[in-house]
Amino acid sequence: xxxxxxxxxxxxxxxxxxxxxxxxxxxxxxxxxxxxxxxxxxxxxxxxxxxxxxxxxxxxxxxxxxxxxxxxxxxxxxxxxxxxxxxxxxxxxxxxxxxxxxxxxxxxxxxxxxxxxxxxxxxxxxxxxxxxxxxxxxxxxxxxxxxxxxxxxxxxxxxxxxxxxxxxxxxxxxxxxxxxxxxxxxxxxxxxxxxxxxxxxxxxxxxxxxxxxxxxxxxxxxxxxxxxxxxxxxxxxxxxxxxxxxxxxxxxxxxxxxxxxxxxxxxxxxxxxxxxxxxxxxxxxxxxxxxxxxxxxxxxxxxxxxxxxxxxxxxxxxxxxxxxxxxxxxxx
Numbered sequence: 288x289x290x291x292x293x294x295x296x297x298x299x300x301x302x303x304x305x306x307x308x309x310x311x312x313x314x315x316x317x318x319x320x321x322x323x324x325x326x327x328x329x330x331x332x333x334x335x336x337x338x339x340x341x342x343x344x345x346x347x348x349x350x351x352x353x354x355x356x357x358x359x360x361x362x363x364x365x366x367x368x369x370x371x372x373x374x375x376x377x378x379x380x381x382x383x384x385x386x387x388x389x390x391x392x393x394x395x396x397x398x399x400x401x402x403x404x405x406x407x408x409x410x411x412x413x414x415x416x417x418x419x420x421x422x423x424x425x426x427x428x429x430x431x432x433x434x435x436x437x438x439x440x441x442x443x444x445x446x447x448x449x450x451x452x453x454x455x456x457x458x459x460x461x462x463x464x465x466x467x468x469x470x471x472x473x474x475x476x477x478x479x480x481x482x483x484x485x486x487x488x489x490x491x492x493x494x495x496x497x498x499x500x501x502x503x504x505x506x507x508x509x510x511x512x513x514x515x516x517x518x519x520x521x522x523x524x525x526x527x528x529x530x531x532x533x534x535x536x537x538x539x540x541x542x543x544x545x546x547x548x549x550x551x552x553x554x555x556x557x558x559x560x561x562x563x564x565x566x567x568x569x570x571x572x573x574x575x576x577x578x579x580x581x582x583x584x585x586x587x588x589x590x591x592x593x594x595x596x597x598x599x600x601x602x603x604x605x606x607x608x609x610x611x612x613x614x615x616x617x618x619x
Contacts, residue, residue, distance in 0.1 A: 320560060324355040326382050327550070330369030330390055331452060332362045334482030336418055336501035336584065340548055341385040343580055344415055347571030348564075362479045365453040365618070366390030367401065374403035378555035380564065383412065388546035389456050391600070392607035397455040397618045406604075410554050411596035412561055413568040414547035416586040419523045420457060422516040422532075423503050424495045425488060433516045433535050436495070437469050444472035450484040450493035451477050454618050455611070457518075457544075458497040463614040464541045488512065500525050500585025519545040525585035540610055546603050547589055549596060565593050 325348075329341045338360060345356035361369035370390040376382035391405035403409070422433060428447070430436035440447050449462035454477045462475045476493050478484040481502045487493050489511050496503075497518060504525050506512045514529045520543060522531060532542035550568060552561060571577055572590030581588045591599070 320380055320563075321352050321354045323381060324357050325349075325352060325380070326357050326359050328359050328361055328369050328373050328382065328384050330362060330366035330384075330386060331360065332480035332482055333360050335452065335480045336499035336586075337385060337387050337548060338480075339501060339584060340416060340418075340581070340586070343577060344385070344550075344568065344571055347574060347577055348567055351567040351570060365394060365397070365455055367394065367398070367403075370394075370405070370409075371402045373551070374405075374408035374553060376553055378553035378557070380552065380556055380560035382553070383564070384409065384551045385415070385548065386551055387418070387548050388603070388607060389453070391549075391551070392546070392604055393455050393460070393611040395604075396608050396611040397616060399617075405551075408554050409551040410556060410561065411593050411600055412550045412552050413565045413572075413593065414549045414589040414591050414596045414599060415568065415572060416581050416584075416588050417545055417547045418584075418586045419500045419525075419545060420497050420518045421500050421503060421507075421514050421523070421526060421529060422461075422495065422497050422518070423488070423507065423512050423514050425491050425493075426511070426513055427491060428494050428513070430515060431513075432530075433532060433537060436515055437465070437471065440465075440471045440473060441469070445474070447495060448474040448476050448493040450488055450496040450498075451475065452481045452484055452498075453477055453479070455616055460611060460614045460616060461497050461541055463616050464539070467615070468539075504585050516542075518542055523585050524582060540606070541614075544606065544610065546607065547596075547599065548586075549600070561593050565591075565596075 327341050327345050329338050331337050341358045345358050349356040361372050366389055373382055373384035430439045449458055451458035459475055462473055465471055485502055500523050507514045517523055517529045517531045569590035572588050578588045
């Protein structure tokens with residue numbers, strides 16, 4: 288081997304060794320990811336809590352990726368449309384899903400046939416935040432707590448309607464559970480997101496809902512709505528004076544469950560891309576200004592790893608499915 292050939296050979300192996308020692312993010316950058324905008328799909332209309340969280344995280348993620356992160360609202364069918372779109376998208380890291388729990392948990396029970404299976408068609412990237420929900424009524428409803436609400440509804444069967452952001456979602460489950468457990472007669476009104484539901488709640492078209500603190504807190508603070516009970520094991524920092532269902536003596540599982548809003552990717556998305564996105568999402572969520580804004584939304588920041596998010600999902604899934612079966616709610 289000539290001296291020049293030997294030098295070329297050594298330079299080749301030196302370059303290869305250097306490449307192997309590069310951080311994952313740098314290696315991905317050299318491979319060209321990301322080299323175009325990333326779409327973050329939300330299953331509900333603009334204006335709701337999921338949309339607000341997606342835009343907050345998307346803004347920070349865009350700066351870290353060096354590419355625009357475009358929030359795309361694909362609403363309808365209880366989150367099926369947006370979820371299915373991402374599940375069937377190319378597994379290249381350019382189409383992600385910001386999902387609330389329903390489309391990846393309760394839909395497995397509600398629908399006989401789903402066009403996707405979240406357990407096999409999608410993979411976890413990171414849990415972004417744990418949203419809190421609160422039972423809220425229109426000011427015309429003469430009730431100051433959950434027990435009083437039950438009595439008010441019982442006295443006038445068929446008068447009161449519970450709004451939800453889609454069939455089978457948490458408020459729909461609660462409405463069915465309340466009717467079966469307390470012998471009530473209420474109506475369920477489904478919307479394509481929290482924003483239109485909240486508009487009708489404030490105008491009195493519907494009288495009550497269990498909705499996100501993120502969406503409802505400003506109207507509660509302004510006196511346009513009244514909060515009666517907080518779901519979950521503890522009070523919310525955004526509504527510290529609102530007692531939990533448990534504090535009021537109602538400890539059924541339907542009132543205790545909280546679950547995260549997560550970012551997912553198509554199942555075959557490469558590990559390197561998923562890990563890169565997870566690190567960047569966690570870094571965004573932990574920025575003091577982002578943490579503060581998430582907490583101001585009434586949510587609790589998370590920003591965990593794919594493995595941690597997957598483990599949490601596997602733990603929560605059977606609980607959520609059992610709660611859904613217990614309500615008897617099914618959809619075609």
